[in-house]
Amino acid sequence: MSLARRALSSFSERLADPASKVQSYISRSRDPYLNLSIEDHILRTSPPDSTVLFLYTNRPCVVIGRNQNPWSEVNLGILHAARQGKHAPMDTEPPAIGDVDIVRRRSGGGAVFHDEGNVNWSITCPRTQFTRDKHAEMVVRTLRKLGVDRARVNERHDIVLDQGLKRHVADPQDTHATAYTAHEGGPRPFKVSGSAYKLTRARALHHATTLLASPNLHIIPQYLRSPAKNFIQAKGVESVSSPVGNIGLDIDTFQERLQEEFAAMYDAGAKRLTVQTVGEEQLSIPDVKKGYEELMTDDWMWSQTPQFTLTLQPYAGVDMDINVHHGIIKAINAKGSRYGTDVLDKIRPALVGQRLQDVGDWHTFLRSRIHPWDDGFDILGHHLENLIPIPKLTKS
Template identity: 50%
Template sequence: MATPAIRNAWRIRSIFSTRHARPITTDALSRKFQIYTSRTTNPYLNLSIEHHLLEKSNPGSTILFLYTNDPCVVIGRNQNPWTEVNLPQLAKTRIKHGKPKHYLVRRRSGGGTVVHDSGNANWSVIWPKDDFERDKHARMVVEALKNMGIKGVSVNERHDIVQEVHDPEAPEPQPSVFKISGSAYKLTGKRALHHGTLLLNSDLTDISGLLRSPAAPYIAAQGVESVRSPVCNVGVEQNTDFYNAVIDQFKTMYPDGQRTKVIEVGKHEALKRDNIWKGLQELLSPKWLWESTPKFRLSSHPSPEDPRPRPDPPTDVSSCLYASYIASDNEILTHLSSSE
């Protein structure tokens, strides 16, 4: 748990970056319709604010939450960071201007791995599970984009938002389809959460490399494997323009929430809530990030359980090394190695 010193450090820093932010009060959480935007760009904190809204809001309420994160790679709840993410590359890109460039985050919802940066906006809707419908709010975002004049957007069969792009200079006349938003769900006893990314003007150069792990050929993992899709930006400069369009469409979809005021949540106010602080500590803990990885087998050579051919070993590893182990719950269950 937080020591007072660390907590104060957060608070002191936040005084300079938080103006006009409002707290998430019990009164706000009890309302039938709620709209929040976040002023913090810390991915762990934004996910913790979102989790607080999921857990503490009136079970009959419908909530829209919009936020943007610092550069980070976000894996699904039941994914393996070693197979999904190029961790050496992540480590290399991590330090830029003295600040970590990409964080590694494990979220609480299902699904696959995505890369965020300041050109990506995140939308999140929480509503009663009795009214759950997979595509309802992805369609809401599609309508918002259409209202912004963006053409060719729709929800595909994987519940992702895609854009059909016509390139007049392409040698082949058929349109190309790109993913512009990935999404995931979390379902609790009474509540449903659907959140997604939206590529507005992200830097896409690092994405493909970050999502190709050099360890993947050696690891057979339980859990969820990401599905690779080509992506593109919709070309919106200001994330707030997207926020406003989604807020308008949310109010159109829920006319009873027409007069809902937008609450801007700041870091300082958010961290005052014990539940948010607790959620933040959980996401930051090695127990959550690494140790909750579903069971996996790493073997240097093909085995009956994982007969895939392996790439040539790196030059600094002896080709005589044989190693195989199974890891689960931060324990190595079986271990076999030799270097005859």
């Protein structure tokens, strides 16, 4: 008896227990790489017919979709602004914001900013019961019970707060419309929660952000606006940018009510659903540790980027296209006069075949590769460092 109980006491074993049809977890860790890896472990090892809620909050980070280009989606140069001291201090008062991690998640979708005022909720459920709206609707019901009557699910499966004037009585059961829904041309709703999905044969993961009380709303656009956006032509998935807002609810209250709503939806209140806490100790699970380390590799962060072309004008009258495939510079082509050929003859051998993730700082890299050095190449280094920097990933 006591042995049996102990056998099921580990997180992994309880998670995979076929009798656990409805499970609820919350993480005390603020590490985005860890939380995403615990979530992936849940997706891969929970029983095929189970439904699992997982709540977590990350330290400040930018999370991009699986098939996105970090250089065109994220202002990478300011992630470690405080540490590098290369860029002017940002308007971060109050409060000061330090290092911001960059993370490529395994699900699809666009780039989002996370911080301690944002709660991430994720639901893993059977593929046969999955729809893209089902659990966003669950969250909207929770929000409305907490008095947020402007909340609804929009056509992109995100949650928004309508900003229109109260016009009519809306059906409180309709999670896709509110009394404040404005007609086209009216005030744009604020996005407060963004959804993304990962599908496997038997299972579906829906995870989403929830901006409850972010102190950083005013600087989120600075992180999600890249200086390279107009110079990169990328395959893959482009973010759709939306005005964002805070819901303005207490984090603990929201989490508790969401856990209750989830329990009511799946457990029918038959027995009280216990919420289990997870954290750093889950790194002792080999599968979690493996996923955690993979998310922090340069291969996953940089070389997973879909092919793209960066167009530069480093020298007057020269248009230079740098073609990157699987994170490796495949070709450099240039149109233009004067500097054209002799400059290219030096640049091509230095750059073609190079993996971006191994470059480090562009100035140092170019100086080590181009001989004899001409100060004119500093301009190229400046452009590259500005547009496609490769910041070091946090190893925590």
